[in-house]
Amino acid sequence: MAFQIPDNVHLIDNPLVMDRLTVLRMKKTSTRKFREIVKEISGFLAYEIGRTLPMQDVEIQTPMRRTVQKRIAQSKKMAIVPILRAGVGMIPGFTKVYPDVQILNIGVKRDSVTHAPISYYENFPDDIRAHKCIIIDPMLATGGSIEYTVEKLKAKGCKDIVIAAIITAPEGIERISTAYPDIPIFCCAIDDHLDKDKYIIPGLGDAGDRIFGTEA
Numbered sequence: 001m002a003f004q005i006p007d008n009v010h011l012i013d014n015p016l017v018m019d020r021l022t023v024l025r026m027k028k029t030s031t032r033k034f035r036e037i038v039k040e041i042s043g044f045l046a047y048e049i050g051r052t053l054p055m056q057d058v059e060i061q062t063p064m065r066r067t068v069q070k071r072i073a074q075s076k077k078m079a080i081v082p083i084l085r086a087g088v089g090m091i092p093g094f095t096k097v098y099p100d101v102q103i104l105n106i107g108v109k110r111d112s113v114t115h116a117p118i119s120y121y122e123n124f125p126d127d128i129r130a131h132k133c134i135i136i137d138p139m140l141a142t143g144g145s146i147e148y149t150v151e152k153l154k155a156k157g158c159k160d161i162v163i164a165a166i167i168t169a170p171e172g173i174e175r176i177s178t179a180y181p182d183i184p185i186f187c188c189a190i191d192d193h194l195d196k197d198k199y200i201i202p203g204l205g206d207a208g209d210r211i212f213g214t215e216a
Contacts, residue, residue: 006177042093086208129157138207143172
């Protein structure tokens, strides 16, 4: 049975994104090029997530006459929440689109045996309930780390959450969409499956290692 994409998933299949994603997947792609493409694709994701931003009417003066136009409402703070360490590679792409965004880090690693998320760092402000928080991680595999981060944000009172990932697996999509069908997931690919070690197939390998140049 073919995987049915849930309604909360927004797949960005723009040819420009797909072309860059193919280069990102290539084993021969250098660390420098990998970082550049992660930044560029992250910018595409940030741009698409802009569709979720609230708008307001403003009256302005053009060289011709006064008119009412649209601007992004400034009533809510914005924050990106990169999941350390791979999420760090997506920060430049998001800050280029949202230069004033806050950066709130969370450190979550996956147990090598159980694959369960293990938290080792968290830095969220007390007023996070007033933020629109975008969780960024290049890979949504099992969904454990992202689900853990969502739970942490919700426990702090945050209600406006968006997830951005470059490559996802059906297993992770299903896990997050089942638990939080109201949270939008923006991604550039939904791959075939997870292997026995919970890596995305065909995927691109370990995103963190490729971003930081620490591949074996």
